[in-house]
Amino acid sequence: MPLYTAIKEVAREQNKSIYRIEHDLKIGNGTIGRWNTALPRYDLLQAVADYLGVTPQYLMHLSQAKEKE
Template sequence: MSLYTAVKEVANQNKKSIYQIEHDLRLSNGIIGKWNKSMPRADVLQDVADYLGVTTQYLFKLARSKNE
């Protein structure tokens, strides 16, 4: 699982869309989707994790656990 998919999974649990996260945090449209193939900036990832009420470490562990 990519980091994008982990964020999307947690967002769905919180009844939030990726678009809504990007809009509320004033991020560029589609930036989270790019995490499918690249690593985000640490500060942006932290902002998203805070918004979702989880830690960045949790998102990384979720992404890694689905790959195994």
């Protein structure tokens, strides 16, 4: 699963949208969506992880674990 999908899954569990995350963190609209095909800057990934109450490693692990299923 791409990193974007992992973030979306965690956000959905918390009733948060990708748009809300981007808006609250003041990152560009569509930035997280581009993480479907590209790796994010670490500072942005850290900010998103903090916002969701998880670690960047958790998000990366989740995205890799789902790929293996």
